Amino acid sequence: MQTITIVVRYFASARAAAGVDEEKVQLVAGARVRDAVEELRSLHPGPLPRVLDAVSFLLDGVAVRDLARPLTDGAELDVLPPFAGG
Template identity: 80%
Template structure:
């Protein structure tokens, strides 16, 4: 089965929950952002799933609104907790 590898970068509370700044994650070819999020929940079951319920994502620097968006090999997925501001 073909796979792709993405780089997941964590920021703020997501970084604290994952316990690292970034990691490489392997997924099946054709995987979506939703598939990546499911894998992150599986890899980091203690604290990260709670944070993932409230985050937003950037895929290669572009905001992700549709989690069914397909990933490409080498893509960067940023996990961004909500930021206060006004």
């Protein structure tokens, strides 16, 4: 079975919930953003799953609107919680 490795970077409350700034996550080749999110839920069963319900994602610096977007080996997935602005 072929796999890919992505880098997941956490920001603000997502970082606090995950307990790490970033991590490498191994997934099956052909995985999509939604597969990565499910893997993150299982890797961090504490507060992170609830945070993941409210976050936005950037895939290689581009906003993810569709969780069916495919992932490639070496991709960077940023987990961005909602920010208050002014």
